[in-house]
Amino acid sequence: MNAKKAVERQTGVALWRQIADLIRLSISNGDYDQTGMVPPEIVLAGQFGVNRHTVRSALAALADEGLVQAIQGRGTIIQRKERLSFPISRRTRFSQGLGDQARETEAKLLGKAILPAAGDVAKGLKIDPGTLCIQLDLVSSADGRPVSCSTSFFPESRFPAMAEQFERLRSITKAFAAQGLADYVRISTELVARHADASELALLRLSPGAIVIEATAINADPDGVPVQFSRTRFAADRVKLKIET
Amino acid sequence: MNAKKAVERQTGVALWRQIADLIRLSISNGDYDQTGMVPPEIVLAGQFGVNRHTVRSALAALADEGLVQAIQGRGTIIQRKERLSFPISRRTRFSQGLGDQARETEAKLLGKAILPAAGDVAKGLKIDPGTLCIQLDLVSSADGRPVSCSTSFFPESRFPAMAEQFERLRSITKAFAAQGLADYVRISTELVARHADASELALLRLSPGAIVIEATAINADPDGVPVQFSRTRFAADRVKLKIET
DNA sequence: TATAGTTGTCTACATTAATAGACATTTCGG
DNA sequence: CCGAAATGTCTATTAATGTAGACAACTATA
Numbered sequence: 001m002n003a004k005k006a007v008e009r010q011t012g013v014a015l016w017r018q019i020a021d022l023i024r025l026s027i028s029n030g031d032y033d034q035t036g037m038v039p040p041e042i043v044l045a046g047q048f049g050v051n052r053h054t055v056r057s058a059l060a061a062l063a064d065e066g067l068v069q070a071i072q073g074r075g076t077i078i079q080r081k082e083r084l085s086f087p088i089s090r091r092t093r094f095s096q097g098l099g100d101q102a103r104e105t106e107a108k109l110l111g112k113a114i115l116p117a118a119g120d121v122a123k124g125l126k127i128d129p130g131t132l133c134i135q136l137d138l139v140s141s142a143d144g145r146p147v148s149c150s151t152s153f154f155p156e157s158r159f160p161a162m163a164e165q166f167e168r169l170r171s172i173t174k175a176f177a178a179q180g181l182a183d184y185v186r187i188s189t190e191l192v193a194r195h196a197d198a199s200e201l202a203l204l205r206l207s208p209g210a211i212v213i214e215a216t217a218i219n220a221d222p223d224g225v226p227v228q229f230s231r232t233r234f235a236a237d238r239v240k241l242k243i244e245t
Numbered sequence: 246m247n248a249k250k251a252v253e254r255q256t257g258v259a260l261w262r263q264i265a266d267l268i269r270l271s272i273s274n275g276d277y278d279q280t281g282m283v284p285p286e287i288v289l290a291g292q293f294g295v296n297r298h299t300v301r302s303a304l305a306a307l308a309d310e311g312l313v314q315a316i317q318g319r320g321t322i323i324q325r326k327e328r329l330s331f332p333i334s335r336r337t338r339f340s341q342g343l344g345d346q347a348r349e350t351e352a353k354l355l356g357k358a359i360l361p362a363a364g365d366v367a368k369g370l371k372i373d374p375g376t377l378c379i380q381l382d383l384v385s386s387a388d389g390r391p392v393s394c395s396t397s398f399f400p401e402s403r404f405p406a407m408a409e410q411f412e413r414l415r416s417i418t419k420a421f422a423a424q425g426l427a428d429y430v431r432i433s434t435e436l437v438a439r440h441a442d443a444s445e446l447a448l449l450r451l452s453p454g455a456i457v458i459e460a461t462a463i464n465a466d467p468d469g470v471p472v473q474f475s476r477t478r479f480a481a482d483r484v485k486l487k488i489e490t
Numbered sequence: 491t492a493t494a495g496t497t498g499t500c501t502a503c504a505t506t507a508a509t510a511g512a513c514a515t516t517t518c519g520g
Numbered sequence: 521c522c523g524a525a526a527t528g529t530c531t532a533t534t535a536a537t538g539t540a541g542a543c544a545a546c547t548a549t550a
Contacts (some may be wrong), residue, residue, distance in 0.1 A: 318495080
């Protein structure tokens with residue numbers, strides 16, 4: 001494990017970014033838990049086979065994320081190491097699942113719209129293309145750090161007050177309940193991982209080049225009628241998805 | 246949709262790589278299905294706000310992956326666009342799930358070892374750290390393209406012939422059966438997405454900077470006793486994980 | 491068979507990333 | 521209080537990435 005670690009040149013990904021990713025991974029794996037500090041720059045430079053300045057760029061990026069803090073004369077100490085474990089099950093609800101992992105969770109409404117359902121949305125909700133839907137855009141945070149952003153669609157005919165109820169109650173589950181839907185389950189989830197686009201970088205406050213996991217999910221009422229089509233993008237370096245079967 | 250698309254500078258990720266990722270995404274989204282071709286280089290350059298040469302670097306990377314092929318005078322045609330949908334459920338088996346999506350699936354044994362269980366492996370298998378385990382390293386391919394590589398651990402005391410049986414039968418499920426375990430289920434799956442390291446780049450034949458989804462799973466016999474601890478890394482741009490609850 | 495539209499190749503130059511070395515500054519322990 | 525060990529800062533140089541423009545080569549079509 002202490003052999004030279006893997007960074008590649010001429011890949012279109014700068015060495016400092018590759019190294020930042022690897023150090024972040026080591027931190028979340030607990031590789032440095034004994035000392036609570038990142039190894040000295042000169043040691044890391046040796047491990048990765050690069051110049052000390054390149055390592056410094058990587059550490060600067062991690063410091064920018066608030067993950068580490070360098071102190072002259074002492075070393076670079078680890079500030080945070082958690083990766084939130086996010087449950088995915090038939091009964092997935094955002095704040096509930098995080099439970100004791102975060103002191104405070106928040107879902108912020110970024111935008112709302114009423115618009116005709118496009119192809120994949122209509123297909124997911126099993127409605128005719130063009131049927132009106134309510135779209136809600138949210139960013140969800142835990143302890144002040146954004147962990148996901150989502151776009152959801154609800155059939156307008158059945159939940160005409162979705163946006164207002166959500167703004168009042170700050171919860172999809174409660175907004176459903178206020179409109180007569182006491183329970184719902186997830187009937188489908190598809191996952192894809194890719195690089196974050198510019199809007200996701202901004203919303204999730206990610207360092208550019210970061211990865212998002214996109215979960216496309218459909219929730220349905222107890223009779224199996226789809227009530228919500230959502231596309232949630234998680235900041236991949238902050239979460240771990242736990243599948244509950 | 247035709248507005249300027251999002252690429253960012255000074256991110257540690259070269260523009261050509263960001264653009265290659267975006268074009269790959271557009272291809273798999275079916276954005277270019279009408280023509281079966283990527284838009285002309287000069288058009289893409291305009292959309293992304295970069296020089297034509299930068300787009301050419303991106304297209305060269307995609308051509309290298311075999312995703313597109315440029316033909317002088319005509320344009321750049323799309324060769325492949327599929328993303329394999331990979332089911333994750335209590336009864337996840339590799340070849341079975343892919344079913345009709347690929348004509349031919351293959352699991353290749355890269356290495357085997359007998360070694361004492363380390364921390365997370367022991368914890369997952371619920372055995373004492375240091376207990377002997379059999380480790381199998383596999384690469385799984387569909388239609389000749391690698392889609393995942395995995396490292397699995399099995400308790401040596403219960404499945405002493407795991408490696409031999411797998412080599413003979415080319416299937417984990419069959420190797421279990423040959424050793425008296427007729428059925429097993431997945432009891433835990435955790436997902437994380439990150440950049441591929443050098444060995445994964447080589448095994449999965451990825452272009453550098455690519456993303457992998459790492460699934461850490463535990464399979465257990467019908468009594469709930471863990472029989473397999475595995476870490477599978479999927480090539481993120483080739484698969485979509487479908488959660489079945 | 492022109493011609494418009496496309497990819498291929500070349501040169502030149504600017505900007506960013508990475509290397510190299512020197513030395514300052516801070517912390518901590520003997 | 522000195523010295524080892526760590527981070528901070530500076531200069532200089534090389535390599536990789538991105539821009540710019542010109543023109544060649546090829547394809548399809550009017």
